[in-house]
Amino acid sequence: MNNFSQWLWLMIWWFLFVVYLIILFQIIGDLFRDHALSGWWKAVWMIGLIFLPFLVALIYIIARGRSMAERQVKQVQEAQANTDSYIRSVAGSGKSPAEHITDAKALLDAGTISQTEFEALKAKALA
Numbered sequence: 001m002n003n004f005s006q007w008l009w010l011m012i013w014w015f016l017f018v019v020y021l022i023i024l025f026q027i028i029g030d031l032f033r034d035h036a037l038s039g040w041w042k043a044v045w046m047i048g049l050i051f052l053p054f055l056v057a058l059i060y061i062i063a064r065g066r067s068m069a070e071r072q073v074k075q076v077q078e079a080q081a082n083t084d085s086y087i088r089s090v091a092g093s094g095k096s097p098a099e100h101i102t103d104a105k106a107l108l109d110a111g112t113i114s115q116t117e118f119e120a121l122k123a124k125a126l127a
């Protein structure tokens with residue numbers, strides 16, 4: 001039975017250690033994500049995390065926990081907007097090649113583009 005209790009305690013301590021590491025990396029990531037915080041304050045927080053890690057991590061979560069969550073949400077929203085923008089740019093406008101060629105021909109007839117530019121647009125639409 002003694003071996004089981006030792007193993008159980010070992011697992012509990014490993015779990016707590018992994019949780020602490022996750023929190024620590026979240027705090028460090030948040031420090032570098034926060035553009036409003038000066039470099040000196042970031043350095044003070046980092047030094048505190050090195051010398052008094054548990055206490056400073058607890059203070060950081062209490063003092064800056066709400067803004068930490070807001071920055072995380074903002075970063076996720078920006079990433080989603082960038083992804084959506086990229087997908088729209090890659091997917092195109094949904095026009096058929098004939099519609100692209102017609103638009104390019106209208107630009108050529110209006111004198112907006114040259115014949116070589118028209119040929120390039122036509123080749124791109126057909127590709």
